[in-house]
Amino acid sequence: MPKWSVRRRPSLLLGAVLLIVCLPVLRRLDWSGLGASLWRRRHLGLRADGQNFKLENSAFWIFGGSVHYFRVPRAYWRDRLLKLRACGLNTLTTYVPWNLHEPERGTFDFSGNLDLEAFILLAAEVGLWVILRPGPYICSEVDLGGLPSWLLRDPDMRLRTTYKGFTEAVDLYFDHLMLRVVPLQYKHGGPIIAVQVENEYGSYNKDPAYMPYIKKALQDRGIAELLLTSDNQGGLKSGVLDGVLATINLQSQSELQLFTTILLGAQGSQPKMVMEYWTGWFDSWGGPHYILDSSEVLNTVSAIVKAGSSINLYMFHGGTNFGFIGGAMHFQDYKPDVTSYDYDAVLTEAGDYTAKYTKLREFFGSMAGAPLPVPPDLLPKTAYDPVTPAFYVSLWDALNFLELPVTSEHPVNMENLPINGGSGQSFGYTLYETTITASGVLTALVRDRGQVFLNTFFLGTLDYKKKTIVIPTVQGFTTLRILVENCGRVNYGDNIDQQRKGIIGNVYLNDSPLKKFKIYSLEMDRSFLQRFTADKWKPLTEEPMFPAFFLGALSVLDSPYDTFVKLEGWEKGVVFINNQNLGRYWNIGPQETLYLPGAWLDVGLNKVGACPLGPLLSPALPAPPRFPGGLGGRERTDVPPGDRLAISPRSSSLKRRWHNG
Incomplete structure (x- = not known):
């Protein structure tokens, strides 16, 4: 039995008197007449x-x-x-x-x-x-x-x-x-x-x-x-x-x-x-996968x-937090929600039947005054060949063709950026750039996760618990970059008024506030992705510079079917299919695959994009095999092992970390 994080489940008990009083509800109920034909002569709702x-x-x-x-x-x-x-x-x-x-x-x-x-x-x-x-x-x-x-x-x-x-x-x-x-x-x-x-x-x-x-x-x-x-x-x-x-x-x-x-x-x-x-x-990144017995x-x-x-x-059916729509909880610790909203529900994330469905259908059917409709056939799924990226663009190169940055004397949080018709930035990443001439201790309050770079050299990550980082000796004028990810605003609790994202307040170097920032909005939505035209991509013939965007092709020869994306050797980032944002992945689990609806695939070539936020966990060459992946322990009656699309990071020594809950 899982330990629920917020709304805990007390021990099972029900008074017998309560059951006896209300048994008449079990008489058979006929819902078969409900339909559009009954939309006339209504009086009492x-x-x-x-x-x-x-x-x-x-x-x-x-x-x-x-x-x-x-x-x-x-x-x-x-x-x-x-x-x-x-x-x-x-x-x-x-x-x-x-x-x-x-x-x-x-x-x-x-x-x-x-x-x-x-x-x-x-x-x-x-x-x-x-x-x-x-x-x-x-x-x-x-x-x-x-x-x-x-x-x-x-x-x-x-x-x-x-x-x-x-x-x-x-x-x-x-x-x-x-x-x-x-x-x-x-x-x-x-x-x-x-x-x-x-x-x-x-x-x-x-x-x-x-x-x-x-x-x-x-x-x-x-x-x-x-x-x-x-x-x-x-x-x-x-x-x-x-x-x-x-x-x-x-x-x-x-x-x-x-x-x-x-x-x-x-x-x-x-x-x-x-x-x-x-x-x-629901599940949170870095936590267990919750299961409730059927x-x-x-x-x-x-x-x-x-x-x-x-x-x-x-x-009944949870579905998916496509893109960045998922929320977070923040009581003792900040815990962003995973991309999947499978929820261990009656239907799986892909809409397939579970033991819960079978048992509940039998229960509700026992009260029905007419036969229940026949359940639809399962939507077909398939395993596609692994995709190896062939092109890439570093984030630093991409800045040349994205929207012009906002210039500001001080950092501005995501929501208060003067963009999108005065509505600010809602989702994605925000990059802050300024110039420094000294080393020392950098202090910043980031929401939710900030990667710190000197020019293009990665120094480390700031988050809720880590607010400082040491800047090494610099020669002359050096560009300081802080790439901040909004991992999801809190959706439940008393602190929803305090959910501004990006850098909150000033950035200090040796207790002195830094000034003169360029601020780039990286929303990762369709309009953002459409700026990556064919002429912007470079062949992936050498070790890429991170963070970066990668592009590969998935060939679909006949009717597209549902599948799942598995990213072995990738640590954290986002996946796109034909400019649709599938959502975040993160190797800390518990989610190990991203659901890819066949309805979003085309017959022929499909663009598969990924934006890892850091270097791959190991360098070089061959593509991995397909892996079953999925949420650990899920009651599935539909998906045979191997029905996953593995996206290869050109990694030869794949590091695994399994979170089965």
Whole structure:
């Protein structure tokens, strides 16, 4: 059993009285009639009727599963939702990430993989109701809990309060978001039957006026369906809001018993709902891989349902923190999240079936009044030939054709850089350059990880624990460079207001502040990568200078299939496929592979790029074989050994470090 890092799982216990009282919920339930054909003549949406939910005049139980559209390639949305429906579930829940939909202040994006309306309509098409969780704060192991980083340009910003600078931004965002989702509510013929007000605010609870403000902001813009709150055990008492149904997030049966007692005191006899039953847990770089046994999942889900409670499986399918969208935790130590959001969920990161799926489908099927849909076939996967990079560009050469740097007397944190229409930099890396003429002790506060160079010579790394480094004797004028990586902003806790990244404050050499900086923004997004045109690459015929960008080619002869990227001999960096940012890799584990959706590959040649932040772990020649890789201990029923794309660093002596959890 894993030791959970934040929300710990108490010992398993459930009162027999609670089970006996609520056994009637086990009668057979027929969801087979749900579909777009029922979108007419609606009068009464989902509501609380005593201890039960009702939809129109019929008793209703929510059997939900969480799938996040922004973590799943759009081409696979239907596959994941059909699998959810075939598991015996009737409701989809999804968060809405503000930071992705408004990447720059006043600029909104609901296209492509962020087409929320299309995702909701697809859910209805396959026969699912929808519970929408629009935030504005969503947690969800997303950078800054889904709040846009440009909010932090305001030095007085107080997130998740009625501070004017925050509410004005929320109001504008909700103006755009609600125009899209209000027509998709049940009363308007759509599948949305409930909307959540914020997220786990009882654990934050810094402003008693904030939750009433969010409730009113939703209702004033046309949200008319059942409103919910969602809190863990510690925040439930503080998270209750008048006129809003309270629900709880948990993982153990003993929490359910306590939750029922607290709710009875807080809101009387109302329907019970576990908004998040955690089917697994997320991983952090350098930590273990968390696993929750499928039998324990089945036992707890069964107990929750037998107790008369509706339930949502968080996660049903976790997906991937593509690019840099993953968050972090920071209690005693700073712990950034891995790229995979596999979560040890009901479906794997690649959307494949697990023992949890099989057991839960049998359980929910036993209550169904009609046969469940047949589960879709698995999407095919394959092993491709290893890719050896053929071209490279050093970061120092790339500075000549990237965006011009910002010049500043003092360092400027990432969010306050005067770029992107006044919205600063949200993700990626920031390079700070200045000139020094003396040796000594360099002191800097970097967030989160800073590599220090003299000209192109690497001196060492600064981070949360190491704030100083010795500068050796220099001759004349020397360029000092600090390459700072934003590893992910904290998404949960009291310190979200302090999540500015880059260099914070001054850089000191022998206690004197350095001045006159050039600051380069390296966002590693599509527009950044498009600057690497064919004429910029050099043949990889000699030992490259690091940090650097590498380019190779993957040949796909017929239909592209899903695979996994394994980087033996590479230490830390980012991988790109056809200018899509797959995310970070780091040899400290526990994640050992990056998921590569076949939907992002083309027939023919595909560009495979990598940006390692430091020298390879060993030099020279042949490509390694394929390795099984993957997250240690995962219950997989789909992937045969060897279905991985190994990217070779031209390394002959590969150093391994395995983290199996």
